[in-house]
Amino acid sequence: MKLTILGCYSATPRALTNTTSQVLEINNHMFLIDCGEGTQVHLRRHKIKFNRIKHVFISHLHGDHFFGLVGLISTFRLLKREADLHVYGPKGIKEIVTLQMKLADSWTNYNLYFHELSSKESQLVYEDDVVEVHTIPLEHRIYTNGYLFKEKEGERKLDVDLAEEANINVAYYRKLKQGFDVENEDGVLIRNESVTRDAEKPKSYAFCSDTVYKEDIVPIIKDVDVLYHESTFLEKHAHLGPKTKHSTAKEAASIAKQANVGTLVLGHFSTRYGGLEGFKTEAEEVFDNVKLSGDGKVFDFS
Numbered sequence: 078m079k080l081t082i083l084g085c086y087s088a089t090p091r092a093l094t095n096t097t098s099q100v101l102e103i104n105n106h107m108f109l110i111d112c113g114e115g116t117q118v119h120l121r122r123h124k125i126k127f128n129r130i131k132h133v134f135i136s137h138l139h140g141d142h143f144f145g146l147v148g149l150i151s152t153f154r155l156l157k158r159e160a161d162l163h164v165y166g167p168k169g170i171k172e173i174v175t176l177q178m179k180l181a182d183s184w185t186n187y188n189l190y191f192h193e194l195s196s197k198e199s200q201l202v203y204e205d206d207v208v209e210v211h212t213i214p215l216e217h218r219i220y221t222n223g224y225l226f227k228e229k230e231g232e233r234k235l236d237v238d239l240a241e242e243a244n245i246n247v248a249y250y251r252k253l254k255q256g257f258d259v260e261n262e263d264g265v266l267i268r269n270e271s272v273t274r275d276a277e278k279p280k281s282y283a284f285c286s287d288t289v290y291k292e293d294i295v296p297i298i299k300d301v302d303v304l305y306h307e308s309t310f311l312e313k314h315a316h317l318g319p320k321t322k323h324s325t326a327k328e329a330a331s332i333a334k335q336a337n338v339g340t341l342v343l344g345h346f347s348t349r350y351g352g353l354e355g356f357k358t359e360a361e362e363v364f365d366n367v368k369l370s371g372d373g374k375v376f377d378f379s
């Protein structure tokens with residue numbers, strides 16, 4: 078599991094800071110999460126192949142989280158994209174994107190699907206053989222969802238040498254990977270554990286931005302490997318949290334602790350502060366494993 082932070086600051090893009098956008102690679106899938114202004118430029122800078130992005134998840138319709146989307150969709154067309162593109166986001170996202178395209182008399186030559194969300198309960202929005210994605214209902218000034226990406230339980234790992242030694246026909250390898258005991262060529266029952274190992278523990282990632290401190294999300298994100306939680310403010314501006322519906326670094330850490338996550342990645346920093354160290358220090362008062370995101374930072378969680 079690899080996370081590339083394309084942008085992790087709030088409000089407006091600046092000379093040295095980008096608004097929210099990140100790429101999650103999990104089990105050979107690539108998901109784009111939020112799409113602030115300039116996202117396509119940052120994707121190019123990171124040499125991320127546009128064609129590998131087939132699913133875009135937008136948290137909410139504040140500009141710093143989706144103003145890059147229509148540009149990206151348009152560029153895909155100019156590059157003669159053929160692959161389908163799926164966009165998940167709040168109700169209204171289809172209208173906003175298609176209105177711009179309609180007035181420009183510009184349509185995509187690839188299939189563009191919108192999956193509009195309006196539920197206030199967590200729901201499964203994407204699923205295939207190896208990954209599933211659930212919404213995490215957040216509380217912000219407008220309708221907002223975080224997203225939970227979960228690998229599915231993988232197959233058991235077969236030790237081919239041991240299977241050969243045990244004289245098992247290759248035709249049974251699939252059954253072994255699925256956890257069954259099988260008979261070998263001599264009719265002897267071979268116990269599954271003697272030739273296979275446990276599958277690797279499935280990885281999970283939760284993206285939570287933007288939100289006020291909200292303990293309701295804890296059961297949804299319980300025990301995730303990595304939690305990205307917004308931390309717009311430091312403690313000295315904690316009073317702004319409930320008003321603007323944002324969180325402090327310490328509040329993010331409290332959520333991480335209650336949910337027993339593996340690693341907390343902080344982001345969505347207000348640009349009012351000189352540096353980011355204060356976010357880490359304040360969060361570490363509550364939770365041990367804290368990392369700061371940064372534009373261009375790549376985290377390898379494999």
Ligand SMILES: [Zn+2]
Nearest residue numbers: 137139217287
């Ligand atoms: Zn917002």
